[in-house]
Amino acid sequence: GAVVSQHPSRVICKSGTSVKIECRSLDFQATTMFWYRQFPKQSLMLMATSNEGSKATYEQGVEKDKFLINHASLTLSTLTVTSAHPEDSSFYICTLNPDRSYNEQFFGPGTRLTVL
Amino acid sequence: AQKITQTQPGMFVQEKEAVTLDCTYDTSDPSYGLFWYKQPSSGEMIFLIYQGSYDQQNATEGRYSLNFQKARKSANLVISASQLGDSAMYFCAMREDNNNDMRFGAGTRLTVKP
Numbered sequence: 001g002a003v004v005s006q007h008p009s010r011v012i013c014k015s016g017t018s019v020k021i022e023c024r025s026l027d028f029q030a031t032t033m034f035w036y037r038q039f040p041k042q043s044l045m046l047m048a049t050s051n052e053g054s055k056a057t058y059e060q061g062v063e064k065d066k067f068l069i070n071h072a073s074l075t076l077s078t079l080t081v082t083s084a085h086p087e088d089s090s091f092y093i094c095t096l097n098p099d100r101s102y103n104e105q106f107f108g109p110g111t112r113l114t115v116l
Numbered sequence: 117a118q119k120i121t122q123t124q125p126g127m128f129v130q131e132k133e134a135v136t137l138d139c140t141y142d143t144s145d146p147s148y149g150l151f152w153y154k155q156p157s158s159g160e161m162i163f164l165i166y167q168g169s170y171d172q173q174n175a176t177e178g179r180y181s182l183n184f185q186k187a188r189k190s191a192n193l194v195i196s197a198s199q200l201g202d203s204a205m206y207f208c209a210m211r212e213d214n215n216n217d218m219r220f221g222a223g224t225r226l227t228v229k230p
Contacts (some may be wrong), residue, residue, distance in 0.1 A: 034217055038159075043207060044220045091159055097216055103149065103166040105211070105218055110159045 003027050006094060006108035013084055014116055021079045021111045023094030028106075029074035030096040035067075038091040038110075050077040050094075084115045119143075120210050122221035129198045130229050136183070137193040137224045139208030147213040150191040152182065155205040155223075164206075167191055198228045 007022045023033055031052045036044040048069055049057040056069035068080040081088055094108040119142040129135035141150065148169045154162040167175045167182045175182045183192040195202060208221040 032216055043222045044161075046217055046219065049217055093159075093161065095161075095218065097211075097218075103168070105151065105163070107161040112159070 003106040004094065004096060004108040006092075006111050008111060009109060010112045010114075012114045012116065015085050016083055018080055018082045019084055019113060021081070021092055021094075021113075023077045023079070023108050025075045025096055025098070025106075028096070028098035030077075030098055031074060033071060033077040033094055033096045035069065035077075035079050036093045036095065038093060040091075044093060047079075050079075052077075081113065084113070086115045089113055089115045120208055120219055120221035122208055122224050124224045125222070126225045126227070128227050128229060129195075131200060132197055134194060134196045135198055135226065137195070137206050137208075137226065139191045139193065139221055141189050141191065141208075141210050143189075143210065143212055145212040145214050149211045149213075150182070150184070151209040151211070151218070152180070152191075152193045153207045153209060154202075155207060157204075161207075165193065195226075200228050200230060202226060203228045 005024045011019055013019050033050040035047045037047050038044045046059050047062045050069045050071040052071045052074055058064045066082055071077040091110050091112050093110045097105050121140045150167040152164040154164055165175050165177045165180045165182050167184045174184050179196045181194045205223045205225050207223045209218050211218045
């Protein structure tokens, strides 16, 4: 069964609105989760590391005020795309490594965001 | 900083033949893990195989094997007896033990021909 869920799986919104994407760990407590973005025909690019109970760590070039991350519990991290624009349209994927076991990395099914 | 390179944007293979997808990496961390994932058009990431930097033997998982050449920093994926369902994007990834995040190569689109 699924270890990581994401909601919604697909969202279409108007330019200027904010969109929240949830990532839930179903089987593990995860102090750390990761958010990736994947543009069409491109690779997964790490956006930020979500840390439970503390601030997220953002990769260079990722606007922290635009992509708000909240990791309020050990099983839930949320990514909010604020004032979304068409260039934010992408596939967003969360992942976690629950206990740093080296050959385990669990991925959510992804959220496809389309901004009109 | 870690870097993953996949130099083959696209590959074609005849059904039932074997195919090798290339991956090279660069890291200064002596301890790391290498991963291969398959991504079909649905977008889900399907784990295929894992190789630890200290593993002495090449990893194998069914039709998948990883040709790990540590000195050359390469971790090529070999798919034997290709099937039509193998057509997808394939990503090589690395996770250093000093970091817990995972970095991906650009990917290779594999097309299996009947």
